[in-house]
Amino acid sequence: MSAVSVVAVLQAKPGLGAQVIESFREVSPLVHAEPGCELYAAHLELGGDTVVMVERWSSREELDAHAAGAALARLNELNDGLLVRPYDVWFLDAVPLGDERRGVVG
Numbered sequence: 001m002s003a004v005s006v007v008a009v010l011q012a013k014p015g016l017g018a019q020v021i022e023s024f025r026e027v028s029p030l031v032h033a034e035p036g037c038e039l040y041a042a043h044l045e046l047g048g049d050t051v052v053m054v055e056r057w058s059s060r061e062e063l064d065a066h067a068a069g070a071a072l073a074r075l076n077e078l079n080d081g082l083l084v085r086p087y088d089v090w091f092l093d094a095v096p097l098g099d100e101r102r103g104v105v106g
Contacts, residue, residue, distance in 0.1 A: 003038065004063050005092040005105065006055040011084040017049030023078035024053070030071040036062025039105070054105065063091075 012020045024042045031040045036058035043052040057063035066072060097103035 002059070003094070004057045004060050005094055006053070006057065006063065006089060007092060008053040008055070008087050008089045010051040010053070010079070010087040012049040012051060012082055013084055014049060016082045017044055017051060020049075020051045020079060020082055023075055023082075024051070026078065027071045027075045030074075031066065034062070034066050034069065034071065037066070056105065 010020055021042055021044050028040055028042070031037055037055075038058060039054060039056035041054050043054065044050075045052070055063075057066065094104050
């Protein structure tokens, strides 16, 4: 098993970025308690409405369990009607560069 990094980008409708962040605020304690969750961190575009989630999971199997779980279902329910379009998700392999601490997330 190897760790999987994930970046999810959610484009909220104008003025609703903070509301999308609140949806993550509700579900993040549930996600943080899920097996394999190493990182689940929200970022809101400065002065905008784009939310970027940065995640790291211990294995693809644990990520798949998260994707099928209650916390993500609740998140989708909370964000219903708030987004411009379905969110984009990228599954990434870390490529360490340079300094051990600065060249890789986590």
